[in-house]
Amino acid sequence: MTNSGDGGQPGLPFGSDYTPDAAAAEPGARVRRRVQRQVEELSTNRTNPVSQRQLVRAVSSRYQERRGRRLATVVDPRGLDVLLVSDEILVTEQTWADPGARGYLERQGLSEDDLGCPDLESRLVRLVTSEDRTAQDLDDIATELRSRGFAASLTHITPCSPVIKSRSLGGPAPADGLVPFADYPVVDAGSGPVARVAVIDTGIVGAPRTDGWLQSVERHRRDDPDTHGNENNIDLLDVEPRDGLLDFSDGHGTFVSGIVAQVAPSADIAVYRALRGGGAGSELDVACAMVRAVKAGAQVLNLSLGCQTRHDQPSLAIAAALDWIGEFERTHDAEVVVVAAAGNYGDTAPVWPAAFRRVVSVAALASDLRATPWSSHGFWVDCSTVGEGIQSTFVEGTESYEFTGEPDTFGPNAFAHWSGTSFAAPQVTGAIARAMHEHGLGPREAFRWLMARGRAIPDFGQALSILPGV
Structure with a gap:
């Protein structure tokens, strides 16, 4: 079933709210080439x-x-x-x-x-x-x-890389950037409470930006020191430079957080670091972070990570976390929706945690809402949105020649274009958060509201056009 929602076109839950202004500069030829490399690399x-x-x-x-x-x-x-x-x-x-x-x-x-x-x-x-x-x-x-x-x-291991994405010639491409957050034109206003979102990822940039983006995001750190003895050092979040250069997973959590903030500017976002050391974390690391986030009041969890398993069996650790969340909901009269990237395997084998029945699985589409050959897909996918050339906040630093022949330097208040199902999932997370706030809905009802406004694509669930790609 497809539905045009409030009289609009199917697949556009928020109409043209995220469509670039006609006066905005089109991405240049270099950006388009870099995004094409990202897509080729994913394939x-x-x-x-x-x-x-x-x-x-x-x-x-x-x-x-x-x-x-x-x-x-x-x-x-x-x-x-x-x-x-x-x-x-x-x-x-x-x-x-x-x-x-x-x-x-x-x-x-x-x-x-x-x-x-x-x-x-x-x-x-x-x-x-x-x-x-x-x-x-x-x-x-x-x-x-x-x-x-x-x-x-x-x-x-449930990584954001190497199987979700890698950084080589197809790595993030520098972008001109969005307007300061205070001038961002998307209005997320409504009668409902502000939605509480948890991003479980590589962390978020520690140094505050001066353009207002991510300024109010709550940073959560583990209590244990890393192998260098840095206990609760916020500057290590999302940036673990090697030889002073950005590592290939750096910026992932910052990028994901910026996507949620673009779609739902009013959302109360908190970031939990479960992935580190090359963007990798174990399924147990992720499960523990999920529990910590829900105990702190998160209503929507974003997991831009995942893996295929040895025998296509569900992750035991994340299954345990989901069971715990279900019990928490019953005993605390709460609702929690978990959103996860479907993965970039390009086949129909289940990717965990996205393939769990109670997790919202998000595949990736091209910028014209066509199915992509590189996104995981199948009957277990709930929805999909654009995952090629998404623009979002990034971290400061210079890339290493170890993973790219064309290293870029990102300055303060950096933005980038990047591709992957990792960047489709937080758009759906943000859309659920926005619907909760604007319509006074609970997390599950907000998800149903969103799905009713999608356009069905076989093996890609309900297609949604939210942020534009390249």
Whole structure:
């Protein structure tokens, strides 16, 4: 079913509110070339073994440097690498409580370790190995348990890169920028309460901008110091320079936050850092951040991250977080909507957390609302919006030659154009937040309001035109 909403064209939930002014300058030829490179990279990198090996090595080295943990890969049935924490298994509490399953795991040299999230301890158990076992050995153990009807899995990495995007010639392209936030023409005014949005990502730029963008965004930091001993250092958020240059995941959370702010200027945005070290975080890192955000009052969660799993099975950690959120809603009379990027795999295999039934999954379209060949898609996708050449806030710094032959320098108050489902999802997050505020709706009702104004595209859900692309 499609609906034109309040008498407008199907697929335009807010009419022409985000259409550039006729006097605005069109993106130049260089920007268009860079966006085209981004699109080409998204279409080819996933099946390019050289590119994938380079990116997996880069993410693994950065993750170990920042987190002190090694990563490993196993090959999925499609012949593609799946990135995992090398020495641990996750099981449900019910699995660990079963004498047979527990005995089997202990005989394999696995023992319980700190989960890092007390709220999930009644649902999930983290097991680490005391022996020299490969990731394939641990995967075989988890597979044996699943064959016996128990829930077990290696700990997957849910990155914004390399599988969601990478930074090479198709990296972010500098943009001229938007007007100061105080002069931004989009009006998000209504009778409802201001929507509370949580962006779970790489963090957000610590140094305040002088153009007003992101000025009111709440920065949340983990309580543990990083490997360099910097405890609660806000300047490390979203920027982890190597040799003084921007790393390939830097700016991702800042960019995503700016998209939410463009679509819903009134939204109360808070940022939680779950990804670091090359833009990678484990599914457990993400699950813990989801719990922290909901406990702090978030109503809409944005997850511009995700992964395909070894056996296309749902992430155990994020499933536990979603169960916890459901219980929180019941006991606190609250509503929480979780929005996630569908991924850039270009196939129909489920990407987690987007493929969970209670998560709003967002695929990406071209600027003319055509389906893209590089976006993940399928029956599990709820909606889609433009994901090519989106403009948003970025971080200050110079890119490294390690990942691009044409490094750019971004100055203060930087903006950029970037492509990926990571940048489609926050448009839907912002649209839900705006509908909540303007129409006095709860999160779920606001999502239904939005979907009723979409235009159906097979395997891409309800297509929505929100921010313009290139």
